[in-house]
Amino acid sequence: MKTIVILGVGVAAAPLIRQTMRNVVLKDKEYNLIVVAPTTHFHWPIAMPRVIVPGQLSEDKAMIDLRPIFKEYPSDQFEFVLGAASALDPTGNTVAVSLNDGGSRTINYHTLVVATGTSSKDNMPWKAMATTEQTKQRLHELQQQIENARTIAVVGGGQTGSETAGELGFEYSKQGRKEVYFIYNDRLPLAPPLMESVRKQTKTELEKLNVKLIPNTKVTAVEHSGGDTILTLTDAEGKVTTLTTQAYVPTTGGIPNSSFVPADLLDSDGFILQTKSLQVKGHDNIFVLGDVGSLEECKAGVADAQAVHLIKALPIYLNGGVMPTYTPSNKVMVGITLGRSRATGQFGSFKLFSFLIHYAKGRFLGTDYCHLIAAGKKTLMTTYEK
Template sequence: MAKTIVILGASYAGLTIAHKLLKHTLKTVNEETKVVVVSPTTHQYWNLASVRAIVPGQIPDEKLFSSIPDGLAQYKDSAHFIHGTATGLDIPSKTVLIRTPSGEEQKQPYDTLILTTGCRTIDSASPWKSSLNGYEATKDALHTIQEEVKNAKTIVVGGAGATGVETAAELGFEFGKGKEVTLITAGQQLLTGVPPSVAAFAENELKKLHVSVLKEVKITSSFASANKTELTLSNGDKMLVDLYLPTIGVIPNSEFIPKELKDEKGYVTVDQYLKVKGTEDIWAAGDITDCQAAQFIYCEKQAEALSKNLDLVLNGKEPVVYKADGPPIMGVSLGRSRATGRFGNMKMPSLVIWFVKGRTLGVQKLPGLVSGSAF
């Protein structure tokens, strides 16, 4: 009887694992095995470049979106794509409940289940993550933001994590003094948690790009009307701006997962092998897990490690430990010519981060990810 591996989520981690299984592992296992990929969107969105894509004319849609079913078609009967969203997980019966865009509910059995459903933004209209409503909704939201950026004279970016800093820098680089761009953070420094030298470098570069920075101020509320947004700040001030871009907070896409498998924030708890704690035959990787921060570099590392462990386990061998306790790593682009980052407590050279990330924000990797040619 054929075995079924179900992968929930088809973004960076999900597609990496799917292609590695289909191109390599399935050729070595003794039993007939198929891979079922379930995703609420038909197209992979290279959202790492969203901070630059909001600037009109910078990145065309064809460099940001690529068809997932087309990439899986090469595997014929070994791969099956389901356009839908997981709504329930029955562990005793090893079944996932899936709702399709038409509203149809269907049950998908599995022998091995892989959770790579990632996270979404608190503000569903933000372009920073793929919409749970699918490819068209994601593309429409991006186009809307592009038009709003084009028409805005005053823009506030809320939050000074990597996304907020990169967004403000892209806007400053493109528009300079032509638009009034302000970055607001409740923190004492930008990029909370990084070495002070990294934060200071980022702030200095933003100022060179004519971006105003307000620290230790929280945006307590926002009210949009008549093409304006009124922001209320924790210091009692109010700001009336043309466009407000919040970059604060993400929510794990884990509502369908039983509570006992998640931590208090909703992230799936995994062991040192990336196996979901308290389960058999369920694994997880990427932003949905509790083991590392939701960053692309960790998502890549976890996907590689889990692919290796699945290959081992499906071939009757023992998995190996995934080391998640290495020095913290972060790369932050600062417009189209500068960047900063950290490796542990060391500040990385601007040129290195720009070359690795800032030049293109990785869009050249999209075709290889979706087609599997990268693996």
């Protein structure tokens, strides 16, 4: 038996799982597929800036139970192991797994795909947390804090911060129901390669929602006192102030889920070094997809393109063919939702109209189709099954 192991059930892994079952495993009794992940649910980060706003977008639309989907596959050729990869031995072709029920297991693989993504910093549920129960618990706690808050502070000026400030601004500060602060350590929200005009538009749209912008400022200490969180803010000149909030919403980036991978296979930031064919150098039977890989930035569009490539390339590899080269896109393609009616974005060096991004992304934040990605029937851009 040749065992294919896929680590992760996220944006990159989900379509690969189903399409590998269809293209390889179900056609050949010689193969079986083992999927390993600590989460029972597929997690759709793109919707989370709206899901955290109480009463806006049901969490069930962004967190989809995979167990009924996986039940479709025959048990002699498919297994879902609920646990986290804890040690990879690329020479012995084994991966050790810490099972959610407390046990451990070592799995031998013929071919391994690592698609373990990143986790959000500061214990936030933007990405899947250690288990689905933990993600839901943290989400509910955050929603409760937002519901009860007079003052909300979104910290971190990237896309997640800008979109979250937009959602909270639309729901609360626009009508004067709560104060929403947005704190970031630059002149403008977002960063290059996004153009100055897109960054300025983001600022203008947030100001229209009465979001209070605090640029060029870092949060240098966080203290809790009863229901309040007291943030120490230090600006570019070193001036120190404090802000008291009842809902502290950090959006400070992610950490690659690669602690189980030997250090010599990682770059200096902990991302797994990928070759141009998405393999690990010196270990041709290990493939790396999506956020956890070193080749490109952490974007669903990248996870999508890499998954589409491997869905085609994996059968070639398994049949002993020459691996095709993956070509990363060098075009900037970003849509930024700013509340429930406005947006901005960039395609190449063009700033996109608000209504276009609002129509394509802002109305549903992908929750109208992400269940199909969870089921593996499509990626963001490619449909395999209707």
